[in-house]
Amino acid sequence: MSDQLTLLDRLGEQPADALLALIALAEADPRPTKIDVGVGVYRDAAGNTPILRAVKKAELILWETQETKSYLGSQGDARFVELIKPIVFGEAGARDDRIVGVQTPGGCGALRLGAELIAKADPTARILVGTPTWPNHEPLIGAAGVAMVDYPYYDKAATTIRFDAMVDALNGASAGDLVLLHGCCHNPTGADLNLDQWRVVAEIVAARGLIPFVDIAYQGLGDGLEADAAGACLVVEAAEQAIIAQSCDKNFGCYRDRLGSLFVKMPTVAGAEKVMGNLLGLARTMWSMPPDHMAATVRIILDDPELAADWRAELTEMGARIRQLRAKLAAADPRLAYIAGQKGMFSMLPISPQQVLNLREKHGLYMAGSGRFNVVGLSDSNVDYFANAVIEELDG
Numbered sequence: 001m002s003d004q005l006t007l008l009d010r011l012g013e014q015p016a017d018a019l020l021a022l023i024a025l026a027e028a029d030p031r032p033t034k035i036d037v038g039v040g041v042y043r044d045a046a047g048n049t050p051i052l053r054a055v056k057k058a059e060l061i062l063w064e065t066q067e068t069k070s071y072l073g074s075q076g077d078a079r080f081v082e083l084i085k086p087i088v089f090g091e092a093g094a095r096d097d098r099i100v101g102v103q104t105p106g107g108c109g110a111l112r113l114g115a116e117l118i119a120k121a122d123p124t125a126r127i128l129v130g131t132p133t134w135p136n137h138e139p140l141i142g143a144a145g146v147a148m149v150d151y152p153y154y155d156k157a158a159t160t161i162r163f164d165a166m167v168d169a170l171n172g173a174s175a176g177d178l179v180l181l182h183g184c185c186h187n188p189t190g191a192d193l194n195l196d197q198w199r200v201v202a203e204i205v206a207a208r209g210l211i212p213f214v215d216i217a218y219q220g221l222g223d224g225l226e227a228d229a230a231g232a233c234l235v236v237e238a239a240e241q242a243i244i245a246q247s248c249d250k251n252f253g254c255y256r257d258r259l260g261s262l263f264v265k266m267p268t269v270a271g272a273e274k275v276m277g278n279l280l281g282l283a284r285t286m287w288s289m290p291p292d293h294m295a296a297t298v299r300i301i302l303d304d305p306e307l308a309a310d311w312r313a314e315l316t317e318m319g320a321r322i323r324q325l326r327a328k329l330a331a332a333d334p335r336l337a338y339i340a341g342q343k344g345m346f347s348m349l350p351i352s353p354q355q356v357l358n359l360r361e362k363h364g365l366y367m368a369g370s371g372r373f374n375v376v377g378l379s380d381s382n383v384d385y386f387a388n389a390v391i392e393e394l395d396g
Contacts, residue, residue, distance in 0.1 A: 018369070019368070022036075022038040022039075022366055023038065029364055034366065035364060035382050037366065037377035037378065037386070038366050038367050038368055038373070038374065039377065040187070040346070043379060045379060046380075047379035051253060052314050053310055054314065055252060057310075058297045058307055061300050069292070074102070074279075074280045074281075074283040074284045076102060076103025076289060076290040076292070077103055077292060077296055079303070080261075080296070081101045081103055081261055083302035084248070084298070087225060088219070088229060088246050088261075089263075090233055098265055098266050099265045100276040100279070101262060102262055102276075102279050103260070103295050104245075104262050104290055105291060107217045108136065109258070110245035110246060111245045112140050112141075112143075112286070113262045113283060114141075114243045114245050114262050114264075115142075117264070117275070117282060118144070118146050118178065119145040120278065121278075125146055125177075125178065126149050127141065127146055127148055127149070127213060128149050128170065128173055128177060128178065128179045129149065129151070130153025130154070130166060131153055131154075132154060132189065133180065134182075134188065135188075137215070151166065151168075152165045153189075154189045154348070156189075157350050159348075159350055160338075161191050163193070167204065173208060174208075175209035176209060177211070178210070178211045178213045178243075181214045181215070181235065183215060183216025183228070183232040184218055184219055184229065184343060184344065185219075185343045185344020186343070187345070188346050189342070189372075190343055190346045192222065192231075192342070193231055198230070198231030198235060199234060201234075202235045202239075203238070205239050206238040209240070210239070211242060212239050212243070213243045214235065214236065214245065216246050217245075218250050218344045219251055221251060221318060223319070232244070236265055239265065240265075240266075241266055244262070244263040244264075245262055246262070246263065248261075248294070250345070251315055252297075252298055252311070257294035258290075259298060264276075325376060325378055326342065326347075328383055328387070329386075332388075332391060333394070335350070335394055336387070339375070345374050346374060346375065347372070351394070352371075353369040356369050359389055359393055363385075365386060
């Protein structure tokens with residue numbers, strides 16, 4: 001046998017995904033008091049990740065009425081895209097024909113399709129990214145060849161947004177540069193811009209000709225569907241061009257079914273139509289057509305006033321639970337008070353990687369090395385245990 005390496009033997013070893021490795025560690029821990037607050041899923045008071053009521057009902061309707069599983073095409077379920085558009089952009093945005101969209105496999109698919117569109121339009125394009133950001137942003141967007149330029153967004157020790165640094169970065173950007181923005185419920189920090197800050201960002205975007213690339217993956221889990229989208233809508237309205245990656249995985253609880261959409265705004269309807277053709281062409285080369293089951297399910301929900309109302313009601317309950325957990329953690333110690341003012345599933349503890357390891361070894365608390373933890377990964381029965389362990393570690 002030849003000593004020469006075969007094709008796949010030339011591949012190098014890849015580092016393990018940190019989150020998946022953390023999940024495996026948590027699963028292997030025999031302690032009954034262990035808590036996994038690393039994985040980003042919603043959990044109810046009992047610690048379960050339920051299937052939403054409206055989703056169950058709509059899936060039954062789909063099972064009873066669906067007559068074929070033939071191809072839909074690269075756009076996916078066009079009616080789903082039409083129905084999700086006013087949720088993301090409001091009724092005025094829904095009527096804007098300069099905004100076109102396609103269904104994608106989750107928010108990740110939307111981000112990657114958006115990045116591929118950028119790279120196709122301009123291989124030298126660059127995108128400004130506030131740090132810290134979701135760890136998968138760089139692999140998803142950077143792998144398409146889009147240059148990423150970091151600037152400081154959040155001060156972990158001070159638990160505050162570095163808004164002045166953000167403004168300086170945007171004011172230093174060139175016309176045509178993109179800026180990655182978390183639409184709401186910032187991952188990993190939970191620290192969202194307020195509406196006044198969003199207005200400042202919108203003014204800079206308009207004045208400097210920047211292109212917002214909005215990732216809105218947790219809409220409805222902060223202050224509600226409309227409130228969570230308000231800031232992003234301001235920026236999209238101010239921009240001549242914008243890209244919006246939307247996910248249903250969290251607000252419909254359909255994590256494993258992977259449902260999202262990518263929307264693009266252009267200055268003209270003709271330009272939007274050209275972009276749409278490019279989106280369909282790129283999607284064809286990446287996944288041909290996205291999976292239909294969850295898109296059809298959400299379409300059934302949003303097309304039925306009773307099911308849509310039930311979905312909104314349960315989503316409101318989920319958001320309220322997150323806020324209740326935040327308030328309880330914040331009340332446990334003044335050093336955790338900042339958690340109550342943040343939004344969505346995640347917050348970041350002001351602790352070192354060594355302290356994170358200490359919490360894992362001493363108390364069975366599993367979270368990212370950055371100190372990011374999923375607030376709603378806690379159940380009613382273990383939130384006090386978690387808070388007390390964190391306070392003990394903060395006390396040193």
